Amino acid sequence: MTLNILTEASGSLTSAYLIKAVQEAGYRAVASDINPDCAGRYLADDFILMPSKNDINLWEKVVPALAQRKVNLVIPSLDETMLGWAERKKELKKLGIHVVISEESTVKIFQDKWLTYRFFLEKGIPTPKTSLEQQYPLVKPRQGRGAVGVVVTSDSVNMEGMISQEVIEGEEYTIDVFCDKISNPIYIVPRKRQGVKDGKSTGGIVVKQVEIISWVEKICKSISFIGPINLQCFVCKDETIKFTEINPRVAGGMALGFAATENWINLIVDHFFYDKDIKPKPxxxxxxxxRYYAEVFVS
Structure with a gap:
């Protein structure tokens, strides 16, 4: 059966790997973006023009568009729509559309950096000291992605919707994780970030960091995750580890996680669509x- 698989934010600089992974797995890639002329439109097999995330009728427009394009499976990757997908995944499944995302309660915690911090404290996960007041030099939005709105300053900042955090020095790691239906981490792939630009890694190397892997296993036992998730942490100069955030979605740098294991699109389809067991590879x-820039030419 040829499935139609939707990917989001297909105009981003890191979206092409996911479209390619869908096609290499033998399925039709349906790209989507608010920009009708984005590169992903021409790389994919089909395209859905998305409404703005601020459109009050967003989901009333999106759901019929999915049905019209006969989308079978959705892999959310956009922070702004993650909660909406999680809220509607049971409703969409009744329409034959499978959304691979964690439960609504999980998404709510990890879309808010203050709730994330409280989760880490409650579960005994090491994390930087954090405050709702301007107590520490690093200031960033409670909800946001990448490096947008993040500053290190001693100047006074309006802390509405913000947190402050102690500055951590050390090596930054991103961990790509694939969880099955009951939150078992099938793959845990720590990668040392290299060449970070605007909060996105332009390169990396997969490292067998046993302590990080152990902590991730504990985190996955503490709360339910489904499908691809992405964690970030630092290995500090004193060799302690501190986790900073969790993104319960597929991530831009996850191409390396795929390459170091297998095509996760096959895992998603086999496990979440066809209900097959997973046999992980080394x-x-x-x-x-x-990473490098590539061009798409359209005539």
Whole structure:
């Protein structure tokens, strides 16, 4: 059966790998974006023009568009719509559309950096000291992605909708994780971030960091995750580890996680659509990723 698989934010610089992964798995990639002329439109097999995230009729427009394009499966990747997908995944499943995302309660916690901090404290997960007041030099939005709105300052900042956090020095890691239906982490792929720009890694190397893997296993036992998720942490100069955030979605740098294991699109389809068991493959520790710009020409 040829499935139609929707990917989001198909105009972003990191979206092409996911479209390519869908096609390499043998399925039709349906790109989507608010920009009708984005590169992903021409890389994919089909395209849905998305309404603005601020459109009051957003979902009343999106759901019929999914049905019209006969979308079978959705892999959310956009922070602004994650909660909406989670809220509607049971409703969409009745229409034959499978949304691979964690439960609504999980998404709510990790879309809010203050709630994330409280979760880490409650579960005994090491994390930087954090405050709703301007107590620490690093100031960032409670809800946001990448490096947008993040500053290190001693100047007074309006802290409405913000948190402050102690500055952590050390090596930054991103961990790509694939969880099954009952939150078992099938793959845990720590990658040392290299060449970070605007909060996105332009390269990395897969590292067998045993302590990070152990902490991630504990986190996955503490709350329910479904499908691809992405965690960020630092290995500090004193060799302690501190987790900073969790993104319960597929991530832009996850191409390296795919390459070091297998095409996760196949895992998603087999496990979440066809209800098959997963047999993990060995992780290729030491694998490196370097990124470059590529062009799409349309006549």
């Amino acid at each position: 992780i290729k520790f030491g694998m490196k990723m370097m």
